[in-house]
Amino acid sequence: MGSDVRVAGDETVYGFSASQDGSSRVCQFLLDCPLFAASTLEDKARSVGLAYIKELKSGEVLFHKGDRAKTLFYLLDGRLALEGEPDKDTLGAGFYGEESVMGMPTYIAGLVASRACTVLVMPRAFIALHSRYAQFYQGIVDHFHRQLSGELVISEPSGSLALARVDNGMLVGWALSLCIPLAVFLGLHSLKSEGLLDLSDNGITYSAILGTCAVMWMFRLLPDYITGLFSILSAVLMGIAAPETAFSGFSSDSFFLAMGILGLSVVIKSSGLSYRLFIALLRIGPARKFWYNLSFFTVGGLLTPFIPTTNGRVTLVANLLPEILTGVPEKIRRAEGPRLKMNLLHGASLLSPFFVSSKSVNFIVLGMLPLQVQESFQWVSWFIAGSAVCGVMLALYLLLNLVMFRNRVSFVVPKSIVRSQQQLLGRLTGQEWSGLLGLAVLLFGLMFSSLHKLDIAWVAMAILFYLMMFGFLGQKQFRASIDWSFLVFLGSLIGMVNVIRETGIHLWLSDQLNFLVVLMDSSPGIFVVVLAISIALVRIVLPINATVIVFATLLIPLASNVSLNPWIIGFLILLFSESFILPYQASYYSLFLELTSSVEVGSQKKIFVFHCAIWLIKLSAVYASIPFWVHLGLLA
Known part of the structure; x- marks a missing residue:
C-alpha cells in the first residue's frame, strides 16, 4: 500500500546520492x-x-x-x-x-x-x-x-538512530577487571618476598585471575559461563594447571548427570507435562484461592529436582500467572496477585538447596566435600539431612504467606473452565509418557542407588539415550533446547575448584581464617548467624554462584578440623546464598518479572518485606533443625 512514510519526521531519503552507483x-x-x-x-x-x-x-x-x-x-x-x-x-x-x-x-x-x-x-x-x-x-x-488511518508522518523507532550510550557501570567494571588482578598479583608477590606469604607463584597468578573473575561476576560484564571458561582457559594457557585438571569438570560425573537431567527436562517442558499437572491440581482441589496458591508453589517445587536451572523452571511456570489473572477484576488482581506471584516464583526457587540436582552450584559444593562425605550425601541422603530445615521453613513460609497477604476478596476459577481445559488436553501423549517413565527411572535410581550400585550419572545418561533413540528428544531439540551454556558453566566451575586445590590457594586462605575454626567448634550457633550475615552482605555485590564458590572454597576445608560435618557448611552456604531482596541479586527473579510484566499486581513494598522475612525464616529453620543434625551425628 502506498504511504508517505517519513521515518524521521520528514521526507528523509536514505542512501541516495547521484554520485553513487x-x-x-x-x-x-x-x-x-x-x-x-x-x-x-x-x-x-x-x-x-x-x-x-x-x-x-x-x-x-x-x-x-x-x-x-x-x-x-x-x-x-x-x-x-x-x-x-x-x-x-x-x-x-x-x-x-x-x-x-x-x-x-x-x-x-x-x-x-x-x-x-x-x-x-x-x-x-x-x-x-x-x-x-x-x-x-x-x-x-x-x-x-x-x-x-490517515497519519502520514511516522515517528522514528525508539533508539534506532540513537548513538550507543556508554554504560558507566560497565566502564568501571572493565577498568577494575584490569586493575584488581594487577593489584592482587603485585600485593601477593610483595608479601611473599617479605616472607609473609607461603603460596606458590602459580597460586599467586591464579589468585589474580580469580580477582578478574570476581569483578566480571560482580559487574555482570560477561555471561557467567564465559567468565568460568576464561578462568580455566587462562590456567592452561599460562601453565598454571594441566588441561586434564582445568577441564576435568567436562568429564566429571556431575557434568554427565546434569546433561542427562537436562535432556529429560527438555522433554518435560516440550511435552506440556507441567501444565497438565497444574490443570490436574486445579481439577482435584477446591475452588479456593488457598488451593490456587498451593498449586502454583507445588508445580515449581515438583520441577525443582528434575530441571537443574532455576531460570529454566521460572521460564516454564511464569506463563501460569497471566493465564490465571488475565481478565480478573483489578481489585482482585491487586489483592491476590502478589501472593500468587510470590508462590509461583518461590515454588521454583526456594527448595533449590535441598536437592543436589537442582542447580549447578549444588554439584560444585558436593564435589568440594571430602570424598567420604560425598559418598554419604548423594541425592536421597542430601535431602534427608536437609529435611528438617525444609519442613520448618515451609511451615513458616506458609504462615508468612497467610499473614502478609491476607485479604477478603473472593477469587474463584470456575471448574467448568478447568474441565474444558483438561478435556482439550486429552489423554497423555507419547512424549508425556516418555517423560513420566524417565522421571520414574531417575527417581528409582536415586532412591535405590545402594542396591543397584550404579552411579546415578550413568543412569541419567541412559535415560537421555533412551529419549533420543526413540525420537522423544529430536536432533533439533538436542542442539537448540538443552542449556549448553549451563553445562559449560558447570564444567568450568568444577575445573576452577580443581585448579584452586592444585595451586594450594584454598589451604592458604584457610590458614588465614583459623579463628573461624574455633567459632565453628565452640559456638556453632553464633557461627550460623555470622555466616548468614556475611553472605547477605556479599550478595549485595556478587551473584549467587560466585558467592557460593567464594564461601565454599574458604570454609569447607576448615570443617575437617572441627566436629561440624562439612556437608552442613556447604548446605548453609547454598541456603543463605539463594536469598535475594532486589531483582538484580538473582537473574531468575529479573527473568520472572520480565516474563510476568504483562500482569500488574499490588504493592512492591509488600514483596520487598516478604523477601526480607524469608531470610529470617531460613535462619530460624536452621536453628530449629540443630537437634535433628545432632541426632544424625552431623553436629556434636
Missing part, C-alpha cells in the same frame, strides 16, 4: 534506515546482492492494484501518485508495497510515477531475510496502519 546506494540505505538497525551486518551484506535500483519515467506504473504483492519498494527520488488519481497530492520518499511484507496476496492500490523517480526494489528474498527482525517487520506494519 546502485550497490553503493543500496548499502548506504541499509546503514542509514532505522528499520534495519537490528539486522546483522551479514544479513545487510547479503541484501546488497538482492536489492537493486530502478528508474521510472513520468507516467510509468510501479505496480497495479491487484498485482501479486511480492516486492517492497522505497522511493529515493521523485514523486508517486495513486493510480487513476493523478490530480491528488503526490507521495514522496518512503516505503511502498507493505502488503508484500505482511503476507497479503495482492496490492490494494496501484502507484504510478508522477514525474521521473528512483526506486529501491526489495524482492521476496530480501523481505524474507529481514522479516525475522521485529524492528523491520513491526516498522513496516506500523507504516501500513498509519497510512490507512
Whole structure:
C-alpha cells in the first residue's frame, strides 16, 4: 500500500546520492534506515546482492492494484501518485508495497510515477531475510496502519538512530577487571618476598585471575559461563594447571548427570507435562484461592529436582500467572496477585538447596566435600539431612504467606473452565509418557542407588539415550533446547575448584581464617548467624554462584578440623546464598518479572518485606533443625 512514510519526521531519503552507483546506494540505505538497525551486518551484506535500483519515467506504473504483492519498494527520488488519481497530492520518499511484507496476496492500490523517480526494489528474498527482525517487520506494519488511518508522518523507532550510550557501570567494571588482578598479583608477590606469604607463584597468578573473575561476576560484564571458561582457559594457557585438571569438570560425573537431567527436562517442558499437572491440581482441589496458591508453589517445587536451572523452571511456570489473572477484576488482581506471584516464583526457587540436582552450584559444593562425605550425601541422603530445615521453613513460609497477604476478596476459577481445559488436553501423549517413565527411572535410581550400585550419572545418561533413540528428544531439540551454556558453566566451575586445590590457594586462605575454626567448634550457633550475615552482605555485590564458590572454597576445608560435618557448611552456604531482596541479586527473579510484566499486581513494598522475612525464616529453620543434625551425628 502506498504511504508517505517519513521515518524521521520528514521526507528523509536514505542512501541516495547521484554520485553513487546502485550497490553503493543500496548499502548506504541499509546503514542509514532505522528499520534495519537490528539486522546483522551479514544479513545487510547479503541484501546488497538482492536489492537493486530502478528508474521510472513520468507516467510509468510501479505496480497495479491487484498485482501479486511480492516486492517492497522505497522511493529515493521523485514523486508517486495513486493510480487513476493523478490530480491528488503526490507521495514522496518512503516505503511502498507493505502488503508484500505482511503476507497479503495482492496490492490494494496501484502507484504510478508522477514525474521521473528512483526506486529501491526489495524482492521476496530480501523481505524474507529481514522479516525475522521485529524492528523491520513491526516498522513496516506500523507504516501500513498509519497510512490507512490517515497519519502520514511516522515517528522514528525508539533508539534506532540513537548513538550507543556508554554504560558507566560497565566502564568501571572493565577498568577494575584490569586493575584488581594487577593489584592482587603485585600485593601477593610483595608479601611473599617479605616472607609473609607461603603460596606458590602459580597460586599467586591464579589468585589474580580469580580477582578478574570476581569483578566480571560482580559487574555482570560477561555471561557467567564465559567468565568460568576464561578462568580455566587462562590456567592452561599460562601453565598454571594441566588441561586434564582445568577441564576435568567436562568429564566429571556431575557434568554427565546434569546433561542427562537436562535432556529429560527438555522433554518435560516440550511435552506440556507441567501444565497438565497444574490443570490436574486445579481439577482435584477446591475452588479456593488457598488451593490456587498451593498449586502454583507445588508445580515449581515438583520441577525443582528434575530441571537443574532455576531460570529454566521460572521460564516454564511464569506463563501460569497471566493465564490465571488475565481478565480478573483489578481489585482482585491487586489483592491476590502478589501472593500468587510470590508462590509461583518461590515454588521454583526456594527448595533449590535441598536437592543436589537442582542447580549447578549444588554439584560444585558436593564435589568440594571430602570424598567420604560425598559418598554419604548423594541425592536421597542430601535431602534427608536437609529435611528438617525444609519442613520448618515451609511451615513458616506458609504462615508468612497467610499473614502478609491476607485479604477478603473472593477469587474463584470456575471448574467448568478447568474441565474444558483438561478435556482439550486429552489423554497423555507419547512424549508425556516418555517423560513420566524417565522421571520414574531417575527417581528409582536415586532412591535405590545402594542396591543397584550404579552411579546415578550413568543412569541419567541412559535415560537421555533412551529419549533420543526413540525420537522423544529430536536432533533439533538436542542442539537448540538443552542449556549448553549451563553445562559449560558447570564444567568450568568444577575445573576452577580443581585448579584452586592444585595451586594450594584454598589451604592458604584457610590458614588465614583459623579463628573461624574455633567459632565453628565452640559456638556453632553464633557461627550460623555470622555466616548468614556475611553472605547477605556479599550478595549485595556478587551473584549467587560466585558467592557460593567464594564461601565454599574458604570454609569447607576448615570443617575437617572441627566436629561440624562439612556437608552442613556447604548446605548453609547454598541456603543463605539463594536469598535475594532486589531483582538484580538473582537473574531468575529479573527473568520472572520480565516474563510476568504483562500482569500488574499490588504493592512492591509488600514483596520487598516478604523477601526480607524469608531470610529470617531460613535462619530460624536452621536453628530449629540443630537437634535433628545432632541426632544424625552431623553436629556434636
